[in-house]
Amino acid sequence: MLIDIVVFDGVDELDVLGPFEVLRRAQRARSSLIVRLVSVTGQQSIRAAAGLTFESDAPFRPGDAEILVVPGGGWASRARKGAWAEAERGELPSMLAASTNVRVKAAVCTGTMLWATAGLITGRRATTHRSSLQELAALGVEVVDERVVDDGDLVTSGGVTSGIDMALWLVERELDADVATAIATELEYGRYRPNVGS
Numbered sequence: 001m002l003i004d005i006v007v008f009d010g011v012d013e014l015d016v017l018g019p020f021e022v023l024r025r026a027q028r029a030r031s032s033l034i035v036r037l038v039s040v041t042g043q044q045s046i047r048a049a050a051g052l053t054f055e056s057d058a059p060f061r062p063g064d065a066e067i068l069v070v071p072g073g074g075w076a077s078r079a080r081k082g083a084w085a086e087a088e089r090g091e092l093p094s095m096l097a098a099s100t101n102v103r104v105k106a107a108v109c110t111g112t113m114l115w116a117t118a119g120l121i122t123g124r125r126a127t128t129h130r131s132s133l134q135e136l137a138a139l140g141v142e143v144v145d146e147r148v149v150d151d152g153d154l155v156t157s158g159g160v161t162s163g164i165d166m167a168l169w170l171v172e173r174e175l176d177a178d179v180a181t182a183i184a185t186e187l188e189y190g191r192y193r194p195n196v197g198s
Contacts, residue, residue: 001174004038004065006111007056008092010081012073013048014160015108019069022167025183030175038064040092049073049082062098067170070096071163072110076131083110093118106170107156108163115154116141125151129159148194155194165192 003023007016016037023035039046042059074082086092096118099105107115112128113136115121122140127133127149137143147162148155148169155173157166168191172180184191 001033001067002065003033003035003067003069003170004058004060005036005069005071006040006060006092007037007046007054007071008040008082008086009047010074010079010085011046011048011071011083012109012160013050013052015071015073015111015163016048018161018164019071019108019167021187022164022171022183023069025186026171026175026179029179029182033175036065040086040095047081049079060095062095063101065099065102067104067106067174068096068099068102069106069108069167070111070114071108072113072129075110075113076129083114087114087117096120103153104170104174105154106166108166109157109159112136112141112156113139115156121154124154125149126154126156127158128156131159146194147192150194150196162192164189169194 027033027035036057038058038060039056047053072083075084078084109129116139125142125144128136133143148157148165168180
């Protein structure tokens with residue numbers, strides 16, 4: 001199973017690194033799992049919101065991954081780099097819209113706004129950072145103010161640290177509950193599980 005985490009300049013560090021840490025630990029436990037950081041423009045070097053620079057693993061190609069995780073950052077402040085800037089540029093929403101064979105669409109924080117901007121989650125249950133809940137509702141999404149919302153093939157999480165909860169939930173749901181519990185124990189992290197179907 002291939003899981004891609006989309007990265008771009010101005011992305012929030014923890015939106016990426018929280019899920020990445022969890023999912024790469026799951027990859028070590030299950031050799032059939034591959035987790036990559038994929039960049040929108042194909043660039044290798046990414047400069048995140050707080051200045052961390054890191055390398056992507058591959059360019060983002062719609063249709064590659066079974067699970068596609070979109071992080072956020074810079075939406076509420078309308079930052080010149082980040083999720084808002086990516087929405088304004090239009091390339092990432094177009095690429096998301098072309099990802100029709102993705103089995104699970106996932107988002108951390110205002111990454112949900114990018115799925116909404118792509119027009120793929122209208123009428124669906126989702127959450128985002130609380131600073132953007134009203135905007136998400138204005139885009140036709142049924143807002144659920146929870147840390148993680150599981151709406152079948154759409155799994156979204158609220159602000160920043162909830163991306164860890166989302167990733168642990170994906171590991172439990174898609175791979176193995178025992179693996180998710182072991183990872184949470186290793187991280188010394190108190191888990192949150194979504195109310196599925198509510």
